[in-house]
Amino acid sequence: MTEKKKLRIATTSLAGCFGCHMSILDIDERLFPLLELVEFDRSPLTDIKHCGPCDIGLVEGGICNAENVHVLREFRKNCKVLIAIGACAINGGLPAQRNHLDLSSCLTEVYLTEPGLVHGHIPNDPELPLPLDKVHPLHEVVKIDYFIPGCPPSADAIWKFLTDLIAGKTPELGHGLIKYD
Amino acid sequence: MVHEAVSPSPRFLEPKDLSLLQQVLGHHANDSTKLLQILREVQEHLGFIPNAAVSFIAEALDIPRNRIESVASFYSFLHLRSQGTYRVLFSDNITDRMLGSQTLMERMCQQLWLQPGKVSEDGLLSIGTTSCTGMCDQGPAMLVNERAITKLTHQRIQEIGQLIRNRTPLNDWPADFFYVEDNIHRAGLILGNTMAYGEALQAGLTLGGAAIVDVVKRSGLRGRGGAGYPTGLKWEACRNAKGNQHYVVCNADEGEPGTFKDRVLLTRQADLVFEGMTLCALAVGAKQGFLYLRGEYRYLLDHLKGVLQRRRESNLLGVDILGQSGFDFDIEIHLGAGAYICGEESALIESLEGERGVPRNRPPFPVTQGYLQQPTALDNVETFCQAALAIHMGADKYSAIGTSKSTGSKLISVSGDCPRPGIYEYPFGVSVQEILNDCGAVNTRAVQISGPSGICIGEHEFGRKLGFEDLPTAGAFMVFDDSRDMFEVARNFVHFFAHESCGFCTPCRVGTSMLKQTMDKIAAGQGTHYDLAEVENLDHVLQTTSHCGLGRTACNPVLHTLKHFRPAYESRLKSLSFKPAFDLDGALARARQMTGRDDAGAHLKENE
Ligand SMILES: Cc1cc2nc3c(=O)[nH]c(=O)nc-3n(C[C@H](O)[C@H](O)[C@H](O)COP(=O)(O)O)c2cc1C
Ligand code: SF4
Numbered sequence A: 001m002t003e004k005k006k007l008r009i010a011t012t013s014l015a016g017c018f019g020c021h022m023s024i025l026d027i028d029e030r031l032f033p034l035l036e037l038v039e040f041d042r043s044p045l046t047d048i049k050h051c052g053p054c055d056i057g058l059v060e061g062g063i064c065n066a067e068n069v070h071v072l073r074e075f076r077k078n079c080k081v082l083i084a085i086g087a088c089a090i091n092g093g094l095p096a097q098r099n100h101l102d103l104s105s106c107l108t109e110v111y112l113t114e115p116g117l118v119h120g121h122i123p124n125d126p127e128l129p130l131p132l133d134k135v136h137p138l139h140e141v142v143k144i145d146y147f148i149p150g151c152p153p154s155a156d157a158i159w160k161f162l163t164d165l166i167a168g169k170t171p172e173l174g175h176g177l178i179k180y181d
Numbered sequence B: 001m002v003h004e005a006v007s008p009s010p011r012f013l014e015p016k017d018l019s020l021l022q023q024v025l026g027h028h029a030n031d032s033t034k035l036l037q038i039l040r041e042v043q044e045h046l047g048f049i050p051n052a053a054v055s056f057i058a059e060a061l062d063i064p065r066n067r068i069e070s071v072a073s074f075y076s077f078l079h080l081r082s083q084g085t086y087r088v089l090f091s092d093n094i095t096d097r098m099l100g101s102q103t104l105m106e107r108m109c110q111q112l113w114l115q116p117g118k119v120s121e122d123g124l125l126s127i128g129t130t131s132c133t134g135m136c137d138q139g140p141a142m143l144v145n146e147r148a149i150t151k152l153t154h155q156r157i158q159e160i161g162q163l164i165r166n167r168t169p170l171n172d173w174p175a176d177f178f179y180v181e182d183n184i185h186r187a188g189l190i191l192g193n194t195m196a197y198g199e200a201l202q203a204g205l206t207l208g209g210a211a212i213v214d215v216v217k218r219s220g221l222r223g224r225g226g227a228g229y230p231t232g233l234k235w236e237a238c239r240n241a242k243g244n245q246h247y248v249v250c251n252a253d254e255g256e257p258g259t260f261k262d263r264v265l266l267t268r269q270a271d272l273v274f275e276g277m278t279l280c281a282l283a284v285g286a287k288q289g290f291l292y293l294r295g296e297y298r299y300l301l302d303h304l305k306g307v308l309q310r311r312r313e314s315n316l317l318g319v320d321i322l323g324q325s326g327f328d329f330d331i332e333i334h335l336g337a338g339a340y341i342c343g344e345e346s347a348l349i350e351s352l353e354g355e356r357g358v359p360r361n362r363p364p365f366p367v368t369q370g371y372l373q374q375p376t377a378l379d380n381v382e383t384f385c386q387a388a389l390a391i392h393m394g395a396d397k398y399s400a401i402g403t404s405k406s407t408g409s410k411l412i413s414v415s416g417d418c419p420r421p422g423i424y425e426y427p428f429g430v431s432v433q434e435i436l437n438d439c440g441a442v443n444t445r446a447v448q449i450s451g452p453s454g455i456c457i458g459e460h461e462f463g464r465k466l467g468f469e470d471l472p473t474a475g476a477f478m479v480f481d482d483s484r485d486m487f488e489v490a491r492n493f494v495h496f497f498a499h500e501s502c503g504f505c506t507p508c509r510v511g512t513s514m515l516k517q518t519m520d521k522i523a524a525g526q527g528t529h530y531d532l533a534e535v536e537n538l539d540h541v542l543q544t545t546s547h548c549g550l551g552r553t554a555c556n557p558v559l560h561t562l563k564h565f566r567p568a569y570e571s572r573l574k575s576l577s578f579k580p581a582f583d584l585d586g587a588l589a590r591a592r593q594m595t596g597r598d599d600a601g602a603h604l605k606e607n608e
């Protein structure tokens, strides 16, 4: 039997908490059979800094700054299938709680008027990515092919989704893998 | 009634407010199923429902505070915080917009130094928008403290601004501001009827309950509220359903944008409406009836109460009606408070019970488990009129009118681009073109039949006929000529659905908002073919998984206009296959300003 070519997967966390990545790791010993089928490109697991051509991209977290936009675009450009994983990627999630605040007053409060700050100033080093005025879900910036809901999605849901995808099936998270409360 | 600048402190009630609360509660016998009516009346007097009033009502009705807050927050006309002594709401139907409502609203905001949706700092007023107020034939229209003002012009807006600045009580405003015309241009069976009060009822009494059901069944009458269910079958099912009490409910919520025929019926033919309800009561064995009147039609309340009182005095309502011993029936009017969903029958019943207007699971249908879980016959205003006529005329004569599957006449509310908007009554089977001719419409590009949830048809279809066989309609007929942008029409409707989604089920709550965002994205010139395809996907989700008809029809405006007027969408699209939903570089402007940066890293290209 000829060995099938391994699929290449890239993952990243943008405006997220790495909770979704922890959930990916939570597939535990199933990582071994997974590694029979796939290999990792850019990912916190590999420390590769830039994403090359991939089959699947998994993105955790929403878009809160200019760098997020660049990374997301790099993923879109390189991944055949791009997946938004978790509430932050799909809806903006927790970071989007700042959306009802004005960015200027946020920055002012954090860097200028917060008690205990002496000679505070708003960081303006070009090395730092500028924050967008609002946090956005991924699908408002690039086309997203699939969504795995949850905060974070369970390891079982991620496992089911990936194995379906690898097997060439349209992923279906049936009863029990999606929680509504 | 409107009171002057009353803003009770949020924590304490003044003695006069307290006695008012006691009066309102006493009037409703501390009955928690009357909660919505109680809240409405409190607000009518105080301008909003202060925190202390919430506590007071909670205690009096022995219900938790959060039930009151949850009900109050559901209805757009109820406020838990002051929205100003004068609450100005511009009707935001597409027909109002076509008559210039948006410019008028901008003017008024400028004149009074106000931002839409905000309360002025002195607490004097707020200006906002509301869904169609049913004055499409005499727009642009507005509500001030839930009272309808029609035919707005720049001059009128200016005068209203002055009156508000001078804090003139609403009752002292010029009466012609509040004048609502009937605009009947074609009368038929109903609007031309010459029956005396009680005549149809007398005919019904001679027949008796079972025979009434039989006549209505044989007449072929179908509901005029939209769904077209055979009225006779509904009454029969209700009559046969077991229960402690049977109820009759008249649906006068008339929320479908572009529809205003029930308003005219209640103005001109209130007796016929009540007569139909009384006949229904005789048929199903009900002692109590309700008329659920949309809050926008609050100005009709006194008139309707007067008619009811006269009917009581003439023994057409009350005990032993027309001398028939044991035939007791009376009608109570309940007011809605600005929620389109309350036109859906099970949501309406929830609202009648003083709850949030969230649609129930169906089945069981109201005929077996309706108001207070008892058998309830619920019909549209016009249906009751038609039923009274059918009973009076006899089934054979009635069913000879119209077409074989759509018997009788239909009231059409014509609005939009035509010189003679108003009410037209036709036998079913009339063609769209005939109506266009009658109302004088020229260069017509499209007609929206039966409101946003209905059907949009283009020129080549104007030969189609109104009726359940071809174009079913609840009565709205909005005309758009070739100067109109059908994309903007659809966008207005999509905003309407997103605003009116009751939020109970996720597909509709989220889906209607996503649809709105997609339409706004296309309007902003950021749309792509991908977005058009997404609308079709969304439609599939909404149609297959929504809990009620609102969600199931919410994509119709887009799908229909896409079918007939695709170029109106395509001309706005960017040719690329995907575009961000917002201006990326613009989204960094704030941060650039705050950091003083303008280097390359401080900018984002729209596309890479
Ligand atoms: C979202 C929604 C809104 C509705 N609004 C109204 C309305 O304003 N008036 C009305 O008579 N029927 C309305 N209906 C239809 C009612 O649910 C119900 O079918 C009708 O009142 C029954 O009366 P009929 O048999 O006389 O038509 C609405 C339905 C839905 C799903
Ligand atoms: S979805 Fe939840 S777990 Fe995932 S990044 Fe967001 S907050 Fe963290």
Ligand code: SF4
Binding pocket: B341, B358, B359, B500, B501, B502, B503, B504, B505, B506, B508, B509, B546, B547, B548, B549, B550, B551, B552
């Ligand atoms: S479909 Fe919309 S309006 Fe109907 S129950 Fe669901 S959320 Fe409410």
